[in-house]
Amino acid sequence: MSYTLIGRIESRIVSVLPALAVALALQRWWALELVALMLAIGLVLDTAVYDRAIDYQPAWLALPLGALELALVYGAMRWLGLMAPLRWALALFTIGWLGAQLFGHALFPRLRLEYGEGGGELGRNGALTAVAAAAVVLGGVGAAYAVRPPTIHLHGTVQGPLVIRHAQTLVGGIVKGGILIRADNVTLRNVTVVGGEDGIDVLDAHHVMLDNVKVVGVSLDGIHVRRSSVMIEDCKITSPRGPWVQGIDISFSMDKEMSMVDGCTIVGVREGIVTHMTMVDVAHNRIGATSLRGITMGEMSMGSISHNDVLGAHGVGIICLDHSECEIEHNTVVGTRKDPSGDESRAGVAIEAHFFAKAKVAHNTVVASPGGVAAFDQSTLSR
Amino acid sequence: MRCAIVGSGLAALATYATLRHGGLRPEEIVVLGTHEDPTEVWRTRAASIRQTRMRSESEGHLAAASFPGLAVREALRRGSPAPLLRTAVNRYHPSVREFLAHAESVRRHTGWDRSFRPARVERVRAVDGGFTVDGEGPFPHVLLATGHPGLARPDDYPGAVHAYEPHEYASKVAVVGAGMAAATEWLNALDAGAEVVSIRRREPLRRPLNVPRRFFSKRGLARFHASTPELRAATLRELSNASYPPGATWDEPLRRAEAEGRFRVESSPNGTASWNGVQVIAATGFRRGFRNDPLLADLVDAHELTTHDRWIVLDPDSTVPVLTDAARTLSVAGVAAQWAFPAADTIAGAKYAARAFKRRVCRTH
Numbered sequence: 001m002s003y004t005l006i007g008r009i010e011s012r013i014v015s016v017l018p019a020l021a022v023a024l025a026l027q028r029w030w031a032l033e034l035v036a037l038m039l040a041i042g043l044v045l046d047t048a049v050y051d052r053a054i055d056y057q058p059a060w061l062a063l064p065l066g067a068l069e070l071a072l073v074y075g076a077m078r079w080l081g082l083m084a085p086l087r088w089a090l091a092l093f094t095i096g097w098l099g100a101q102l103f104g105h106a107l108f109p110r111l112r113l114e115y116g117e118g119g120g121e122l123g124r125n126g127a128l129t130a131v132a133a134a135a136v137v138l139g140g141v142g143a144a145y146a147v148r149p150p151t152i153h154l155h156g157t158v159q160g161p162l163v164i165r166h167a168q169t170l171v172g173g174i175v176k177g178g179i180l181i182r183a184d185n186v187t188l189r190n191v192t193v194v195g196g197e198d199g200i201d202v203l204d205a206h207h208v209m210l211d212n213v214k215v216v217g218v219s220l221d222g223i224h225v226r227r228s229s230v231m232i233e234d235c236k237i238t239s240p241r242g243p244w245v246q247g248i249d250i251s252f253s254m255d256k257e258m259s260m261v262d263g264c265t266i267v268g269v270r271e272g273i274v275t276h277m278t279m280v281d282v283a284h285n286r287i288g289a290t291s292l293r294g295i296t297m298g299e300m301s302m303g304s305i306s307h308n309d310v311l312g313a314h315g316v317g318i319i320c321l322d323h324s325e326c327e328i329e330h331n332t333v334v335g336t337r338k339d340p341s342g343d344e345s346r347a348g349v350a351i352e353a354h355f356f357a358k359a360k361v362a363h364n365t366v367v368a369s370p371g372g373v374a375a376f377d378q379s380t381l382s383r
Numbered sequence: 384m385r386c387a388i389v390g391s392g393l394a395a396l397a398t399y400a401t402l403r404h405g406g407l408r409p410e411e412i413v414v415l416g417t418h419e420d421p422t423e424v425w426r427t428r429a430a431s432i433r434q435t436r437m438r439s440e441s442e443g444h445l446a447a448a449s450f451p452g453l454a455v456r457e458a459l460r461r462g463s464p465a466p467l468l469r470t471a472v473n474r475y476h477p478s479v480r481e482f483l484a485h486a487e488s489v490r491r492h493t494g495w496d497r498s499f500r501p502a503r504v505e506r507v508r509a510v511d512g513g514f515t516v517d518g519e520g521p522f523p524h525v526l527l528a529t530g531h532p533g534l535a536r537p538d539d540y541p542g543a544v545h546a547y548e549p550h551e552y553a554s555k556v557a558v559v560g561a562g563m564a565a566a567t568e569w570l571n572a573l574d575a576g577a578e579v580v581s582i583r584r585r586e587p588l589r590r591p592l593n594v595p596r597r598f599f600s601k602r603g604l605a606r607f608h609a610s611t612p613e614l615r616a617a618t619l620r621e622l623s624n625a626s627y628p629p630g631a632t633w634d635e636p637l638r639r640a641e642a643e644g645r646f647r648v649e650s651s652p653n654g655t656a657s658w659n660g661v662q663v664i665a666a667t668g669f670r671r672g673f674r675n676d677p678l679l680a681d682l683v684d685a686h687e688l689t690t691h692d693r694w695i696v697l698d699p700d701s702t703v704p705v706l707t708d709a710a711r712t713l714s715v716a717g718v719a720a721q722w723a724f725p726a727a728d729t730i731a732g733a734k735y736a737a738r739a740f741k742r743r744v745c746r747t748h
Contacts, residue, residue, distance in 0.1 A: 002600040056596040059471040109450040113401065113738050116442065116449055117731070119601035 001104070002056045007120025008046040011104060013039065013130035014122060018099035019092055020136060029148075030084040031092060032140035034073075037082065038096050039137055041072050059105065066097045083187070083209050083231060085260065149185055161196060178218070181205050181228075188213050198224035199237070206257065210235060217241050222269065225250040229257035235264040243291065245269045251276035254300070261285060272310070275301045283307050293319050294333070297326045306330050315339040315346035317369060320359040320379070329362045336369035347371040353379035384413050386744055387516050389504045389678070390528035391416020393425055394716040394733035396486065397445045398526050400493045401737040404447030405745045409497040415504050415516060421495065422486050424530065428547040429479050432567045432666075437477050438592065438628065441470040443730045444482065445489045447737075453477040453485060473591065507682050513711045524744045526736065527682075528716040531728070532675035535667045546666035552577045553662035560666035561587035562625035566633055568666050573640045577662075581648045588626035594726040598622075607725065608699045612691045615722065619694065622725050623671070673719055697723040700739035707743075714740040 003011070016039050023031035045068075054061070070093055077084060084092075108115040112123055122130065149166070154173020161178040164170070167185035178196030179188065180203070187209040193199040199215030202208050202225040214236045215222040222237035222245065223230075230250065237247045247266035250259050251274075259280045265287075266272040272287035276299040286309045287294045294310035297303060298321035305326055310317040310333045317333035320326035328351055339346035345354060349371030353359040357379040366372060375381040386402060388395045391414055402412055418424060437443055441452030451459075454470035457477065469475035490496070504517050513521035534545045537559055544550045546564045552575040558568045561583040572579045597603030607618060627633060640646035672693025673679040679695065682688065688703060689696040697715060698704050701723040706713040714720075716736035718728035724735045 002597050002602040004600075004602050004605075007601070055602070058473050106450045110448050113404070113448055113734075113741075117600050117604075117735055117738070121601065 001059075001116060002119060003051070003054075004119030004121060005047065005051045007118065007122075008051060009043060010122045010126050010130045011108065011120040012042050012046055012100070013133050014108075014126060015100040015103040016096060016137065017129075017133055018102075019096035020133060022092060022095055023140075024136075026088075029140075029144035030082055031088070032137070033082055033144055034077070034084050034089055034092055035096070036137050036141045037076055037080070038069070038073055038093060039134075041069060041076060045069065045072075062097075062101055069093075069097075081189075081211065083207070085231070085258065149187070154191065160193075181208055184208075187211065192216065193218070195241070198222075200224070202226070202228045202230055204228060205230075209233075214238075218245060220244065221246045221249045222266070223248040223250075225253065225259070227252050227256065228259075229253060230259045232259075232261045233263050235261075235266075237264065237266045238268065240269045243270060246274055247272045247287070247290075249274050249276075250278045250280055251299075253278040254302075258303070266290075271296055272313075274298065275303070277301060279303055281306075285309070286311070288312055290314060293317070294336075295319070296321055297324045298322050300324055301326075303327070304329065308332075309334070310350075311335060312337065315343075315348070316352050316371075317350040317366075319349075319352045319354055320357040321354045323356045324358075326353075326357065326359045328359050328364065330364065332365040332367070333369055334367040336371065338370060344371075345374075345376045349374050352376065353381050355379055358382070384411060384520075384522055386412045386524045386526070387514070387520070387522040388412065388414045388526050388528060389416070389507065389516060390414075390530055390717070391418050391421055391499060392528060392530045392717070393421060393445060393486070393730065394528035394530070394736070395526075396421035396490060396493075396495060397730065397733040398528060398716060398737035398740060399495055399498065400445055400489050401447045401734065401741045402744065403493045405741040407744065409494040412498045413522075414495065414499045415502040416499065417501065417503050419496070419499055419501065421490060422483055426483060427549070431547050431549050432564050433571045434479055434567055437479060437482050438563060439476070439730055440473065440592075441466075441475050441477065443477065445486050445730065445733075447734075449734075453481055456485065457481060504678060505681070506685075507678065507713075509686060509706045509711075509713070514706075514713060523710060524712040524714075524740070526712075526714040526716055526740050527679070527719070528733070528736075529676055529678055529719065530717055531669035532672075532679075533670045535665075535670045537665050537667055540663045540665060543663040543665040546664050550662075550664065551575075553660060554578065555661045556580070557582050557661055557663045558666050559583070559663065560625060560668070561585065561627075562666065562668060563593075563627040564668065565625065565666035566627040568664050569646065570633070570636055572664075573636055573645060577645075579640065579646045581646070582651065583625075583648065584650055585624075588624055589629040590626040591628050592726070593626070593729055594622050598725045599731050604699070604724070608723075612696070616692045616694065619721050619725060625668075669718070676719065679715075679719055691722070694722045695719060699723055700743070701727075701736040702739070702743070712740065712743045714743075716740075 019035050023035045149168045151169040153171045157174040160175045162175050163180045164186050165182050169187040171189045174192045176194050180201045184206040189211045192214040195217050197220040199218040199222045205228045208230040210232045212234045216239045219241045247269045254277045261282045262284050264285045267288045270292045272290050272294045274296040278301045280303040282305045284307045288311040290313045293316040294313040295318045301324040306329045308331045312335045314337050317336045333350035336348045336350050338348040348369050350366040350369035351373045353375040355377040360382050441454035442449040444453050454466040454475045457466040508515050510521050513523040514525045546568050552572045556572040556577045557580045558565050559582045673695050701714050701720045703713040720727035720736050724732045726732045
């Protein structure tokens with residue numbers, strides 16, 4: 001196919017319709033923003049690169065170009081801080097890409113006989129459809145922008161506890177005594193919390209984003225989440241005040257959207273990351289010197305534990321516990337120490353399934369952990 | 384009767400299918416031609432050169448919409464993704480059998496036989512309200528798809544059999560020409576055990592398709608249409624040079640035969656003079672230019688149509704400018720429409736003219 005510039009643009013915009021329909025059905029601002037981002041990057045490439053560089057585009061070129069666009073969209077998502085769950089974002093991109101192939105190779109040539117020889121131009125009806133689709137995307141992004149929560153910048157140290165009861169984005173600053181989140185659509189970015197019982201306490205809230213937060217010197221949980229959905233990225237939890245501190249505890253959220261903990265560093269607590277009755281992905285975290293377990297997915301939780309480093313845990317590195325279903329893959333567990341109690345299930349076990357739990361285990365690296373990978377109490381490990 | 388299609392070959396069937404897709408009924412269209420079976424002439428030529436694969440790709444079929452193409456149909460029929468993978472990398476060329484079977488299906492489903500009337504049309508004239516075709520009419524919209532104006536036979540070889548005529552192979556064969564038909568004949572004759580001499584004045588071009596891909600879409604056509612008549616004619620002349628596709632399928636057998644001393648190239652027949660009983664095959668294609676087509680030559684003369692060199696000057700939508708207006712259309716399809724579409728003698732070219740014709744016909748419904 002030899003596209004004209006107008007053909008590329010019209011085809012691109014109309015082909016976004018399947019992804020746009022899914023985004024509208026999801027009723028999430030991030031979905032619309034993501035579709036707008038996909039479209040914007042595609043149009044820039046069409047105009048600045050493809051039209052000049054590609055005189056004739058064979059069908060196979062859709063694969064490398066799709067990969068390039070995926071990389072750019074992902075990079076832009078990270079750069080813009082778009083709060084889209086990665087799996088959904090990938091799914092939406094895939095729908096967009098497949099939609100473009102389906103439209104370009106089947107639907108457009110059926111609906112407009114001259115599609116190929118017209119260089120991908122869609123004629124009057126196509127142009128109107130393109131304008132309508134672009135208007136919906138722009139309208140959606142505009143609406144998302146108009147109703148976006150206010151952004152509040154904290155400077156210096158604020159005496160807490162701070163209670164957040166309205167959607168907002170809180171950026172920067174140091175809060176002493178903890179933060180309580182009691183509203184949906186709250187984002188904390190680059191905030192440091194010092195002291196208090198729970199550093200950040202989230203209750204009955206949806207779409208909470210904790211981005212690059214630091215929690216220091218708390219006496220119960222670094223991040224304590226109940227009946228909520230959260231995305232926690234790049235957090236640091238250190239210097240616990242007392243032996244009972246947990247790094248991140250997400251519990252009783254099975255009926256909420258999936259949560260995610262990604263890229264956190266947690267050191268010196270009792271349990272690094274623990275979940276109960278929650279759907280969650282735990283990935284790319286570094287957890288060190290825990291006194292009970294590194295990562296616990298417990299009490300009928302479901303999710304994946306992948307690409308984490310668990311170092312020097314006491315007793316157990318990673319555990320799938322109590323009827324939970326876990327995918328434990330690509331983790332590195334080093335130096336898990338034996339508990340002196342003599343309990344076999346705490347004898348320096350790197351990865352463990354316990355009490356009717358089902359764990360799928362693959363591609364993990366286990367070093368200097370005498371208990372190895374083990375299942376206890378009618379649980380199952382599959383590899 | 385709203386439309387007349389003059390000619391009954393592949394371009395005529397493509398046009399008929401396109402008009403039917405546009406909503407015209409069979410009784411609104413008449414097809415005037417010499418062959419009830421629209422594939423007959425082409426099929427005979429393809430069989431003569433033992434062609435088994437099309438040079439065209441998945442979209443090279445005669446149905447109105449390009450999707451589903453022949454690759455999709457073959458994949459579904461065979462339950463194999465291989466044709467789809469091959470078409471994704473431009474390596475799919477349907478078999479002649481596949482193409483003809485699909486053409487037959489198009490003929491059947493569109494109702495071609497209900498509109499066909501046997502006739503050898505000699506004269507088309509513009510009149511009030513349209514055009515008369517051999518005195519019949521007037522038809523508001525007429526498309527001329529008269530096909531190639533006869534086989535080109537080189538004067539130097541009066542006894543040569545033309546590649547597009549049925550023939551067998553002698554033990555010594557000289558093939559005149561350097562295009563797709565010539566290349567096919569080299570391989571055919573070698574396969575038949577013959578010793579082959581390729582007689583050609585220049586090295587053949589190696590092109591996947593008859594015409595570079597940019598000329599199949601608006602991206603390349605816009606520049607072509609905007610060029611001066613001289614430049615346009617020069618482009619068409621350059622594009623009409625003999626070519627055949629690149630690839631080992633063609634090269635390997637020739638290399639092997641060359642090594643065995645069974646294939647060689649000569650620029651003149653001198654080297655073959657000593658051969659006794661040499662069979663000369665003229666793979667020299669077709670006669671060129673509207674002057675070789677009595678109907679078109681008569682039309683040009685009668686209406687003093689603008690021409691340039693051997694081409695009738697057409698608008699980009701393949702219509703004859705002075706004889707086309709809001710109420711009537713005279714379109715040209717097939718090789719005679721190269722002024723509008725350089726690859727006019729391909730299936731893509733037939734569809735280009737057909738779609739433009741349909742747009743005009745349907746606009747004046």
